[in-house]
Amino acid sequence: xxxxxxxxxxxxxxxVYYNNLADQLEGLSRAMEAGPILRTAHHLHGGFTLxxxxxxxxxxxxxxxxxxxxxxxxxxxxxxxxxxxxxxxxETTGRLGSDRGFRDGLAGVMALVRPTxxxxxxYQTWAKAAWPLQAEPLAxxxxxxxxxxxVTVAPxxxxxxxxxxxHPEIELFHPDGSHPSPAGSYMAAAVIYGTLADxxxxxxPTRLSGVEMETPGxxxxxxxxxxxxxxxxxxxxxxxxxxATVDGTAHSTDVPSGSxxx
Numbered sequence: 001x002x003x004x005x006x007x008x009x010x011x012x013x014x015x016v017y018y019n020n021l022a023d024q025l026e027g028l029s030r031a032m033e034a035g036p037i038l039r040t041a042h043h044l045h046g047g048f049t050l051x052x053x054x055x056x057x058x059x060x061x062x063x064x065x066x067x068x069x070x071x072x073x074x075x076x077x078x079x080x081x082x083x084x085x086x087x088x089x090x091e092t093t094g095r096l097g098s099d100r101g102f103r104d105g106l107a108g109v110m111a112l113v114r115p116t117x118x119x120x121x122x123y124q125t126w127a128k129a130a131w132p133l134q135a136e137p138l139a140x141x142x143x144x145x146x147x148x149x150x151v152t153v154a155p156x157x158x159x160x161x162x163x164x165x166x167h168p169e170i171e172l173f174h175p176d177g178s179h180p181s182p183a184g185s186y187m188a189a190a191v192i193y194g195t196l197a198d199x200x201x202x203x204x205p206t207r208l209s210g211v212e213m214e215t216p217g218x219x220x221x222x223x224x225x226x227x228x229x230x231x232x233x234x235x236x237x238x239x240x241x242x243x244a245t246v247d248g249t250a251h252s253t254d255v256p257s258g259s260x261x262x
Contacts, residue, residue: 003037006196007067009118010042011053011109012079015125017044017217018174019185019227021192023210027227028189028201031208035199038075041067044217049085050078050105063112075196076113077154079123080105082178084141094131099141106145120151121195123188126160129177135161154195156188159245163187167237182228183238190242200243206235 008025010016022040029038043062045053053059066072085101088094106122113120124142127134139157146153163170172184180188186208190201207229212220230238 003035006036006038006074007071008038008040008075008077008196009063009067009073010040010044010077010079010123011050011059011062012042012044012077012123013048013081013217014044014046014179014215015079015082015123016042017046017213017215018179019182020210020213021180021185021188024185024189024208024227025192027208027210028193028204029197031205032197032199032201032203035197038193038196039068042217044213046216047081049081049101050109051085051101054105054108059109059112063116063118072116073118075119075121076116077121077123077192078106078109078113079125082125082128084138094128094134096134096137099145102141103145106149110149120149121192122146122151122153123192124153124155124157126157126172129173132161132164152195154188154192155245156191159187159191159242160184162245163238163241166241170234170237183230183234186228186230186235187238187242190239191246194243194246200239200247202236202239202243204235204239206230206232 010022016022022042026038026040029036080102084096084099085105086097089097122142122145124139127138135157142153160172163172170183171181174181190204193201208227209224210227211222212225214220
């Protein structure tokens with residue numbers, strides 16, 4: 001039986017192009033025995049906020065131009081800068097500032113996406129390694145924005161906190177303590193897959209390939225490379241945490257409360 005194809009556009013920054021999250025998501029969806037094939041594309045620039053994307057002036061053409069073969073976008077996944085688009089309120093503790101930059105940027109992007117009829121999904125980011133108490137205010141900011149606009153959240157940040165608590169042996173972070181490791185991107189792909197397909201990612205392949213990307217968000221070569229290669233135990237733990245979070249069994253107690261780090 002033919003499987004549905006869903007064209008997905010990512011708008012974001014290095015939290016997408018590290019380990020090529022978009023290609024991981026597409027590869028994961030193609031490897032599943034059933035469910036939609038998520039055909040991905042992206043408009044990314046390292047360090048960009050949503051407001052910076054709007055100021056750059058390219059988003060109207062990217063969003064209105066549609067997906068491969070001229071198909072309209074079915075889904076637009078929107079990712080804000082990891083600090084919600086503004087400076088920290090306290091640089092020494094990582095306490096987040098106002099979410100005004102996020103809200104203003106999202107309003108502008110939503111104004112471009114709404115007329116296309118595409119489904120909007122917010123890619124919820126995670127707390128930095130050094131400041132785990134960022135997790136709850138980040139999650140709440142995305143969830144409140146989703147309620148206000150009537151859109152969906154891919155709860156990557158909440159799944160991330162769940163794994164950090166239950167499986168500290170799994171390294172989700174790049175050595176910089178901010179960007180994702182290959183395993184971190186894999187879990188993000190599993191969460192986004194569960195959100196978009198409404199299907200469990202459990203049983204997905206442990207190894208995914210795609211093209212390599214580098215700063216500021218450009219493809220290095222069209223030659224496929226291995227993006228992630230996990231043990232079966234690690235992949236299963238990430239898949240299970242991703243689906244538990246998407247499926248609504250995650251609770252606020254899984255995420256450290258408060259707005260300041262220890």
